[in-house]
Every structure is written in C-alpha cells, then in structure tokens.
Amino acid sequence: MSNLFIISEWFNNNIILGFLAILPIFVYSSILYFLIPPNHINLVKCQRYFIGGLLSPMLVLFWHFLFPNWLSFIDTKNMYLAFVFLTFIQIGLIEEFFKFLTYKYISKQIKTTPDESPISTMYYVLMSTAGFALLENVLYLMNNGPSVLLIRAFTAICV
Numbered sequence: 001m002s003n004l005f006i007i008s009e010w011f012n013n014n015i016i017l018g019f020l021a022i023l024p025i026f027v028y029s030s031i032l033y034f035l036i037p038p039n040h041i042n043l044v045k046c047q048r049y050f051i052g053g054l055l056s057p058m059l060v061l062f063w064h065f066l067f068p069n070w071l072s073f074i075d076t077k078n079m080y081l082a083f084v085f086l087t088f089i090q091i092g093l094i095e096e097f098f099k100f101l102t103y104k105y106i107s108k109q110i111k112t113t114p115d116e117s118p119i120s121t122m123y124y125v126l127m128s129t130a131g132f133a134l135l136e137n138v139l140y141l142m143n144n145g146p147s148v149l150l151i152r153a154f155t156a157i158c159v
Contacts, residue, residue: 021137025130053131056102103128
C-alpha cells in the first residue's frame with residue numbers, strides 16, 4: 001500500500017477532518033487560557049462568546065444575500081485593484097465588523113463586572129473569533145476540500 005493511498009484515505013475520513021477543523025482553535029484557546037492568571041476567565045462567558053462567534057459567519061452570508069452585486073463596480077480588468085478590494089473590504093472590513101458586532105451584542109447581554117481585566121476581555125474576543133474561525137474552517141472544508149484545511153489550521157486564528 002503506497003503512502004499516497006494512506007494519506008488520501010486519511011483525508012476521506014470525516015471524523016479526522018472535523019478534528020482538524022477544531023484542533024487549531026482548541027490549541028490556541030487552551031494555550032492562552034493556561035497562560036492567563038487564575039480567576040480572570042469565566043468559562044460560562046467563554047461559551048457564550050464562542051457560540052456567538054459561531055453565529056457571526058451567518059451574518060456575513062446574510063450580508064452577501066442582501067447585497068449580492070455589491071462588488072459589481074470593481075474593474076475586473078485590473079486584477080490588482082480587484083484583489084486589494086476583495087482582501088481589504090470584503091474580508092477585512094465586513095468579516096471583522098460582524099465579529100465585532102457579535103462580540104458587542106453578547107457583551108451587552110452578559111452582565112460584566114467592573115473589575116473585569118483587559119486580559120479577560122481579550123480572551124473573550126478570542127473566543128468570539130474562534131467560533132467564527134471554526135465555522136469558517138468547516139465551510140472552507142465543505143467548499144474547497146481538505147487541502148485548504150491544512151493551510152487554514154495554522155492561519156485561521158492569528159492573535
């Protein structure tokens with residue numbers, strides 16, 4: 001049995017692919033959780049921010065549903081301009097705006113204590129973006145196949 005066959009069979013297993021989608025998020029959040037001083041993080045809040053982060057890609061998809069032709073004014077003859085606009089406006093501005101919007105919405109729903117530290121706020125933002133990245137990894141996996149997942153495992157959550 002060749003090594004290529006073993007690798008292709010490995011990628012055909014949905015459980016392993018699901019594990020690869022979850023692994024980077026679990027690793028990053030665990031490392032930061034154990035580096036933060038004790039009693040700064042509330043795990044119930046983390047769970048709520050993570051679930052909110054899972055819902056935020058749906059807001060991005062809803063945006064594209066409401067405005068399907070909002071990128072039609074880009075001159076496709078100039079590929080560099082189209083690439084810059086796609087990267088900085090579609091990905092940078094819209095996705096980050098909806099991540100921030102879900103974080104702020106959940107923050108208003110959860111009662112925060114006045115002694116909440118900036119470290120805990122940063123961790124809660126991380127959990128919100130981790131939820132976004134998890135669903136985004138799954139969507140990339142479904143649309144583009146497992147080869148994209150290996151690259152995104154290291155680049156999807158850069159904090």
